Amino acid sequence: LQLVESGGGLVQPGGSLRLSCAASGFAFDYYAIGWFRQAPGKEREWVSCTSSGGGTTNYADSVKGRFTISRDNAKNTVYLQMNSLKPEDTANYYCAAKNRSPFSLCGLRLEDFDSWGQGTPVTVSS
Numbered sequence: 001l002q003l004v005e006s007g008g009g010l011v012q013p014g015g016s017l018r019l020s021c022a023a024s025g026f027a028f029d030y031y032a033i034g035w036f037r038q039a040p041g042k043e044r045e046w047v048s049c050t051s052s053g054g055g056t057t058n059y060a061d062s063v064k065g066r067f068t069i070s071r072d073n074a075k076n077t078v079y080l081q082m083n084s085l086k087p088e089d090t091a092n093y094y095c096a097a098k099n100r101s102p103f104s105l106c107g108l109r110l111e112d113f114d115s116w117g118q119g120t121p122v123t124v125s126s
Contacts, residue, residue: 001023001024001025001026001097001115002023002024002025002115002117003021003022003023003033003095003096003097003115003116003117004021004022004023004024004117004118005019005020005021005093005094005095005117005118005119005120006019006020006022006120007019007020007120008092008093008120008121008122009121009122009123010123010125011085011122011123011124012124012125012126013085013086013087013124013125013126014084014085015085015124016081016082016083016084016085017082017085017122018079018080018081018082019035019079019080019082019093019120019122020077020078020079021033021035021077021078021079021080021095021117022075022076022077023076023077023078023097024076026097026115028073028076029052029053029073029076030052030103030104031052031097031098031103031104032049032050032051032052032097032098032103032104032105032106032107033049033050033071033078033095033096033097033098034046034047034048034049034050034095034096034097034098034106034107034112034113035047035048035049035069035078035080035093035094035095036093036094036095036096036110036113037089037091037092037093037094037122038091038092038094038119039088039090039091039092040091042091044094044110045060045110046060046108046109046110047059047060047063047067047080047093048060048063048067048069048080049069049106049107049108050069050070050071050078050106051104051105051106052103052104052105053073053104054070054071054073056105056106057069057070057106058106058108062088063082063089066082066083066084066085067080067081067082067083068080068081068083069081078095080093082122085122085124086124087124087125088124089122089124090122090123090124090125091121091122092119092120092121092122093119093120093121093122094116094117094118094119095116095117096113096114096115096116096117097113097114097115098112098113099112099113099114099115100112
């Protein structure tokens, strides 16, 4: 099972980025996928999640209304569209797959997920 994040970079406040999480080695369309982030010196935090079919999505309050999670099961990829970025969004962003039943439904805790990718860095700065 492998998850690979991409799409991070440097962006000015108010800008946008789209992150991708490409999966391989497992039945991707059976699993909920989550996005997480970890800022320097801080603990990793849950950001968003999509159910296996994409019909249910959840967001942390800090990103609600600015970030949108989506998935393309034909491409084994989950996306995180990030708009109106703020300096406090600066972090390394990770995706992970649900690791406990029901695998298809979102979890709201870090411990609900496993098989972390290596992350992609996002820096929001002028």
